[in-house]
Amino acid sequence: LHFQWWGAFTELDLLNRLFRQHPAMAWPVFALIGIVYTALGGPRQVLAFSSGLLMGGLPGALLSTILTGFGALLAIFCVRHIGIAWMHERYGDRVALIRQLLAQDTWLWICTVRLMPVGSNLVTNIAVGLAKLSTPAVFWGSLLGYLPQMLLFSFAGAGLALHDEQQLWISLLTLALSTLLVLYLYHHGFKQRLQEVREHTHATRAHAGQ
Numbered sequence: 001l002h003f004q005w006w007g008a009f010t011e012l013d014l015l016n017r018l019f020r021q022h023p024a025m026a027w028p029v030f031a032l033i034g035i036v037y038t039a040l041g042g043p044r045q046v047l048a049f050s051s052g053l054l055m056g057g058l059p060g061a062l063l064s065t066i067l068t069g070f071g072a073l074l075a076i077f078c079v080r081h082i083g084i085a086w087m088h089e090r091y092g093d094r095v096a097l098i099r100q101l102l103a104q105d106t107w108l109w110i111c112t113v114r115l116m117p118v119g120s121n122l123v124t125n126i127a128v129g130l131a132k133l134s135t136p137a138v139f140w141g142s143l144l145g146y147l148p149q150m151l152l153f154s155f156a157g158a159g160l161a162l163h164d165e166q167q168l169w170i171s172l173l174t175l176a177l178s179t180l181l182v183l184y185l186y187h188h189g190f191k192q193r194l195q196e197v198r199e200h201t202h203a204t205r206a207h208a209g210q
Helices: 011-021 023-039 044-055 057-082 085-090 092-102 106-115 121-131 135-162 165-209
Strands: none
Touching (some): 057 135, 106 121, 106 165, 135 165
């Protein structure tokens, strides 16, 4: 871009100038938008990338992870207190399955779900809210599960901003490590737990039908 006597500049220059000159206004607004954005189901990767552009790899990853965690709490709070009775009536069996599946070691299973590269963050928040799982366990499990992917996109954003190839390689390494971790957790606990809950549910229904 070029604007009269200011000379050439980019959108990133404008953002950096805004955050440097008006931090007391810019950062609270950024945080509030990030929380609401992720609570409504916005891709958390976009928030991480933006934070990396503005703050650098590690600080951006930590900030975006915390904001996304509070966004999850906001979504869960709304589901629990606004009252969605028809969802309980329509998906009561699935909600019960989720409660049985995640009631024990909640933080670990939430961490595993958040680590998965597929799936909807909003749908998970709604399911957790309906199942009325432990809020602290969900929050801390979510933060741990979010962090690897947030590191990936934050370092990618920082690398783009700084033209730093090393930070881009760090983001790719983070992706590989998080993929291996989620595969390990899924095949060494979550998969078996899901099978146990399904078998118990089928046995209960068969017993009730006799």
